[in-house]
Amino acid sequence: xxxxxxxxxxxxxxxxxxxxxxxxxxxxxxxxxxxxxxxxxxxxxxxxxxxxxxxxxxxxxxxxxxxxxxxxxxxxxxxxxxxxxxxxxxxxxxxxxxxxxxxxxxxxxxxxxxxxxxxxxxxxxxxxxxxxxxxxxxxxxxxxxxxxxxxxxxxxxxxxxxxxxxxxxxxxxxxxxxxxxxxxxxxxxxxxxxxxxxxxxxxxxxxxxxxxxxxxxxxxxxxxxxxxxxxxxxxxxxxxxxxxxxxxxxxxxxxxxxxxxxxxxxxxxxxxxxxxxxxxxxxxxxxxxxxxxxxxxxxxxxxxxxxxxxxxxxxxxxxxxxxxxxxxxxxxxxxxxxxxxxxxxxxx
Numbered sequence: 001x002x003x004x005x006x007x008x009x010x011x012x013x014x015x016x017x018x019x020x021x022x023x024x025x026x027x028x029x030x031x032x033x034x035x036x037x038x039x040x041x042x043x044x045x046x047x048x049x050x051x052x053x054x055x056x057x058x059x060x061x062x063x064x065x066x067x068x069x070x071x072x073x074x075x076x077x078x079x080x081x082x083x084x085x086x087x088x089x090x091x092x093x094x095x096x097x098x099x100x101x102x103x104x105x106x107x108x109x110x111x112x113x114x115x116x117x118x119x120x121x122x123x124x125x126x127x128x129x130x131x132x133x134x135x136x137x138x139x140x141x142x143x144x145x146x147x148x149x150x151x152x153x154x155x156x157x158x159x160x161x162x163x164x165x166x167x168x169x170x171x172x173x174x175x176x177x178x179x180x181x182x183x184x185x186x187x188x189x190x191x192x193x194x195x196x197x198x199x200x201x202x203x204x205x206x207x208x209x210x211x212x213x214x215x216x217x218x219x220x221x222x223x224x225x226x227x228x229x230x231x232x233x234x235x236x237x238x239x240x241x242x243x244x245x246x247x248x249x250x251x252x253x254x255x256x257x258x259x260x261x262x263x264x265x266x267x268x269x270x271x272x273x274x275x276x277x278x279x280x281x282x283x284x285x286x287x288x289x290x291x292x293x294x295x296x297x298x299x300x301x302x303x304x305x306x307x308x309x310x311x312x313x314x315x316x317x318x319x320x321x322x323x324x325x326x327x328x329x330x331x332x333x334x335x336x337x338x339x340x341x342x343x344x345x346x347x348x
Contacts, residue, residue: 003026003027003029003030003033003072003075004023004026004027004030006071006075007022007023007026007068007071010071016064016067019189021187021188021189022064022068022187022189025057025068025185025187026068026072028055028183028185029055029068029072032052032055032183033072033076035051035052036051036053036149037078037118052181052182052183053144053147053148053149053150053181053182054144054149054150054151054152054178054181054182054183055149055150055151055152055182055183055185056125056151056152056154056158056178056182056183056184056185057069057151057152057153057154057185057186057187058153058154058155058156058157058158058184058185058186058187059153059155059186059187059188059189060155060189060333061155061333061334061336061337061338062337063187063188063189064187064189065124065153065154065155065187066123066124066153068187069121069123069151069153070123072151073119073121073151076119078118078119079116079117079118079119080117080118080119080120080121081116081117081119081120081121082120082121082123083120083121083122084122084123084269084302084303084306085122085125085126085127086265086268086269086299086302086303087265087269087303087306088120088122089129089132089265090265090266090269092109092139093131095108095109095112096109106135106138106139106142107142109139110139110142110143110146110148111146113143113146113148114146114148117148118148118149119148119149119150119151120143120148120149120150120151121150121151122150122151122152122153123153123306124153124154124155124302124305124334125152125153125154125156126154126156126161126331126334127161127162127165127171127174128162128165128295128298128299128331129264129265130165130166130167130170133162133165133166133167133168133170133171133174134167134170134171136171136173136174136177137171137172137173137174137176137177138173140174140177140178140181141177144177144181150182152182155330155331155333155334156330156331157184157186158175158178158179158182158184159175159179160330161174161175161178163330164327202343202344203219203310203311203312203313203343203344204312204313204315204319204339204340204343205312205313205314205315206314206315206316206317206318206319207315207316207317208281208282208314208315208316212314213281213314216279216281216312216314219312220250220252220279220312223250223277223347223348224247224250227247227248227250228247228248229245229246229247230246230247230248231243231244231246232246232251232274234267234270234271234274236266236267236270237266239267241263241267241270241271243271243274245279246274249274249275249276249277250275250276250277250279251271251274251275251277251278251279252278252279252281253278253279253280253281254280254281254282255280255281255282255283255284255293255297256282258271258280258296258297258300259293259294259296259297259300260293263296264296264299265299265303268299268300268303268304269303272303272304272307272309273307275304275307275309276309277309277310277311277312277347278304278309278310278311278312279311279312279313280311280312280313280314281313281314282314282316283297283313283314283315283316283322284315284316285316285317285322285323286322286323286324286325286328286332287323287324287325288325288326290325291325291327291328294324294325294328294332295328297335298328298331298332298334298335301335301338301339301342302334302335302338304342305338305341305342308342308345309342309345310342310343310345310346310347311339311342311343311345312343313339313343319336319339319340319343320336322336
């Protein structure tokens with residue numbers, strides 16, 4: 001598999017810019033692949049000590065991390081799994097909940113995982129949940145010990161993951177495991193390719209006034225024409241979420257409905273699984289006073305982006321001017337970039 005040659009052809013086909021930083025990562029991924037999947041070389045016998053089963057690609061938002069790792073992942077013929085990290089952890093917690101022997105729960109989960117895949121891909125990896133933070137060290141140590149390969153993209157360096165998070169000392173073992181078993185590489189490019197694209201389909205409307213509300217409602221009426229309105233009830237582990245404006249997959253929410261309530265990954269995954277277009281009205285500016293709502297919004301957009309669901313949003317301020325709480329500053333950069341794309345995705 002000549003990754004470099006295939007990557008250049010891939011970029012030519014889709015009219016992507018090719019630069020030396022990206023080619024350096026491609027060369028590095030080639031070495032990672034050969035080390036982990038091409039074991040015919042007798043000298044590999046002597047490379048097993050501290051072998052790297054993880055590949056962690058870090059870089060600013062919009063520099064092409066996802067494009068590169070998607071390309072790499074698509075070339076793989078081995079058993080593989082691509083999941084949003086929140087979705088992966090939901091599956092893990094469900095497995096543990098249903099496990100008869102809780103003491104061996106992690107080990108049993110990894111055995112089951114090992115039967116299903118040889119490599120896992122987590123795009124835009126981050127951790128915000130204290131429950132997950134406390135368990136990740138043990139979980140990923142078992143994953144790597146089982147020689148399951150894991151590739152990550154993130155805009156946060158390993159040492160800065162869960163920075164300033166609640167009880168961060170409980171998260172340090174995971175950082176040490178990740179650093180021990182993973183290659184960390186940084187992709188350095190100045191431009192954000194997503195936000196720099198000129199796109200006539202922009203659907204991020206500001207400020208919130210009669211004009212923007214009229215534009216949103218006009219587009220909403222257009223794409224829901226001939227669709228039946230129902231009240232959709234989603235049930236998630238005994239909880240019920242009522243979607244009042246449900247038009248056969250087209251959904252309209254007020255920001256407060258989604259982020260002022262105690263909703264989490266499982267809820268947002270369920271909502272996105274029932275959506276083909278999402279409207280969100282009244283997106284606020286963010287600060288220290290609404291950081292919890294901002295964190296939920298980041299999780300929501302991560303899940304919507306993973307499923308590539310087009311959006312239209314009305315906001316108090318322009319997307320390039322929206323503020324953030326201090327604790328959410330780095331992950332929110334990714335959200336901003338993703339909103340550029342989601343509000344520009346072609347629909348119909």
